[in-house]
Amino acid sequence: MLNFHVIRWRNFLSTGSQFTEVFLDKSTTTLIIGENGAGKSTILDAICYALFNKPFRNINKPQLVNSINQKQMVVEVEFSIGTKQYKIIRGTKPSIFEIYLHDTLINQDAAARDYQKYLEDHVLKLNYKSFTQIVILGSASFTPFMQLSAAARREVIEDLLDVKIFSTMYNVLKQKNNDIKATINNIESDIEINKHKAKIQQEYIKTLEEDQQTKVNNILARIEETNNEITTLTESIKQHQDTISNLKSTIIDASEKRNKYLEVNKLINKLLERIKAHNKNISFYNDNDVCPTCNQALDDSIKQTAIETHTVKKDEIDTAIEQLQLQISSLSSRISEIENVEKDIEVENTQISKLNTKLSAAVLFNQKLDEEYKQHNTSDSSNIEDEKQALKGLAKNIVDLTTQRTKQSEDKYYLDVAGLLLKDTGIKTRVIKQYLPVINKLVNKYLQAMDFFVTFELDEAFNETIKSRHRDEFSYASFSEGEKAKIDLSLLFAWRTIARMKNSANTNLLLLDEVFDGSLDINGTDYVMTILNTIGNESNIFIISHKDSLFDKFKSVIRFEKYQNFSRIAK
Numbered sequence: 001m002l003n004f005h006v007i008r009w010r011n012f013l014s015t016g017s018q019f020t021e022v023f024l025d026k027s028t029t030t031l032i033i034g035e036n037g038a039g040k041s042t043i044l045d046a047i048c049y050a051l052f053n054k055p056f057r058n059i060n061k062p063q064l065v066n067s068i069n070q071k072q073m074v075v076e077v078e079f080s081i082g083t084k085q086y087k088i089i090r091g092t093k094p095s096i097f098e099i100y101l102h103d104t105l106i107n108q109d110a111a112a113r114d115y116q117k118y119l120e121d122h123v124l125k126l127n128y129k130s131f132t133q134i135v136i137l138g139s140a141s142f143t144p145f146m147q148l149s150a151a152a153r154r155e156v157i158e159d160l161l162d163v164k165i166f167s168t169m170y171n172v173l174k175q176k177n178n179d180i181k182a183t184i185n186n187i188e189s190d191i192e193i194n195k196h197k198a199k200i201q202q203e204y205i206k207t208l209e210e211d212q213q214t215k216v217n218n219i220l221a222r223i224e225e226t227n228n229e230i231t232t233l234t235e236s237i238k239q240h241q242d243t244i245s246n247l248k249s250t251i252i253d254a255s256e257k258r259n260k261y262l263e264v265n266k267l268i269n270k271l272l273e274r275i276k277a278h279n280k281n282i283s284f285y286n287d288n289d290v291c292p293t294c295n296q297a298l299d300d301s302i303k304q305t306a307i308e309t310h311t312v313k314k315d316e317i318d319t320a321i322e323q324l325q326l327q328i329s330s331l332s333s334r335i336s337e338i339e340n341v342e343k344d345i346e347v348e349n350t351q352i353s354k355l356n357t358k359l360s361a362a363v364l365f366n367q368k369l370d371e372e373y374k375q376h377n378t379s380d381s382s383n384i385e386d387e388k389q390a391l392k393g394l395a396k397n398i399v400d401l402t403t404q405r406t407k408q409s410e411d412k413y414y415l416d417v418a419g420l421l422l423k424d425t426g427i428k429t430r431v432i433k434q435y436l437p438v439i440n441k442l443v444n445k446y447l448q449a450m451d452f453f454v455t456f457e458l459d460e461a462f463n464e465t466i467k468s469r470h471r472d473e474f475s476y477a478s479f480s481e482g483e484k485a486k487i488d489l490s491l492l493f494a495w496r497t498i499a500r501m502k503n504s505a506n507t508n509l510l511l512l513d514e515v516f517d518g519s520l521d522i523n524g525t526d527y528v529m530t531i532l533n534t535i536g537n538e539s540n541i542f543i544i545s546h547k548d549s550l551f552d553k554f555k556s557v558i559r560f561e562k563y564q565n566f567s568r569i570a571k
Contacts, residue, residue: 002124002507004079004540009046011066011073013059014039016566024509025540027556029532032544034560039567040544041513042560044136050077050088052128053097053116056136065092068565086123099123121168130159134495136511144488145495146464146476153462158428161435161498177415180408187405191398198394205387212376212384219373226366233359240348240355247345254338261331268324271317278314282307433460435498442497446490449531452483456490489528496539510541529553 008021014037022043034040045055045064055064065073074091087100099106099119108115120127126134133145133156145156285303290296436458443456454474455467466474476487492510499506532541543554551557559570 002079002081002126002509004047004077004507004509007043007047007050007075007077009042009075011069011071012046012049012064012075013042013066014562014565014567015042015066016564016568017066017069017072018568020567020569022558022569024542027554028540029554030540030542030556030558031550031554032542032558032560033546033548033550034570035562036546038560038562040560042567043542044511044513044544046075047077047509047511048128048132048136050075050090051119051124051131053090054128056132061092066566081123088119126159127155130156134492134499135507135509136513144484145491146484146487150462156495157432157439157462161431173415173419177412177419180412180415184405184408184412187401187408191401191405194394194397194401198391198398201387201391201394205384205391208384208387212381215376216373219369219376223366223369223373226362226369230359230362230366233355233362237352237355237359240352244345244348244352247341247348251338251341253334254342257331257334257338261328261335264324264327264331268321268328271321271324275314275317275321278310278317281310282314285310429460436460438501439494439498442494443487443490446493446531447486450486450490450528452486452490456487489531493531508540510539511544512541513544514546 004024006021006023006025008019009015010017010019020039020042032040032043041057045057045059048054048056049064054061065071071093072091073093074089074096076087076089078085078087080086085102087103089096089098089100091097097115098108099115106118124131129152145153148156285298285307289298289303291298440457443458444454447454447456453469455465457465457467459465464476466476466479468474476484479487496506496510532543543550560567561570562568
């Protein structure tokens, strides 16, 4: 139960710099009176401002600061929930908003908006609308339950029946469901991306394999071509070698012939020297009659014999030389033939050398092709294997993502089922449906207590049906202000009774602003007082009124007055 103990304020509306303090739990019934403008209703604005950061009446927040002092506006309220003692301090110029639990400030790290939400959701467990429907009634700026929209009526009743938690749960669940939807969409997107990547990867692997095979085939074709070239070159070299071998077989006598030619030529030269000697001797005998050595005369017969002897010997040598020259001619002819063959052998050797150069190049090129073949088989296969592993990784990703999607879809299914239970047409409607007869019974009970004999009924859409004893149907708007006031009071009392039953929005405080001053007649006032006295033992009721005649009906009276332009409690 929410028990209010005291509220105090300063520099708030017409109140000055001295705190005005009102104890909220000292008397079961308290009458607040004073002249117009004395500040009687300030307590309504003060308690709403302290709790919800906005006044009860339609006043702009800047106007809440006292217009004379214009600073240091502060409102403090103390209350307890069970054994927990709370104190709220809120003010402007300077701005302040503090929540204390057992005189210890509750963490203010969050933003002010979140701090206010914490106060309403975790401490008060009431919002402004529900608080004003249960605690306050009667101000001109107040919107009674019957004038609220259907959605606003539902919100109030949900707070009373403590089923708003289902709305909170539904909103949390809805957000979680939206998160799961987003997750599923992201997973499906990732699956499609991975599938697309896998398709591209497969095409890429196929291209690599085709390229590899094309490269291998090209290399193998070039290797075969080179092997054929090597074979051709080898055969050509052998042919030239065979030709050389055949040519060499025709000149096996080359050395013999050349040596013989030299020997014969040398012999001819010797014979030519001997002919020169014989010619010299013949000339000597022809030219000389005296011996140059002994100076004795030479005999003509001796000279003639000598000349003939030398002539014969010279002729013999000439004959020999002629024979040798014939031999030289034969040898020269043979040597020429040998030289021609040797030239042919040299040509063949040149061709063999050229062919060997080509053969060496072809063999080296073939070795390179073989290395390239091995490299392509190794590196390309390794690359392809890497790409296949990447493809397997994508396939695994798809499987994992599909598993995740299945899990998320299962979670979403259970959330959808839970959502059906938590939405307005689910558990909440069942609870509300159970309590509607109780609510209607209580409202009619309080209406009868105020001598207003109609049958009031709210349906599941929170639309009212009001019937007279004669079963004539009326709407709330068709009644007089006094009758409306009785309906509003009956609803207020019913809400408070339900709150006590549910221990949801149960509070000791009840504030009625000028409900006795206009619309209720004397009998209506007495009926209301009877009800208030009935519930007064469990509540602290404050009645704001102009009527001094009500003094004797209340256990406590607070009078507000104006003093030096400031509102205060009269001493």
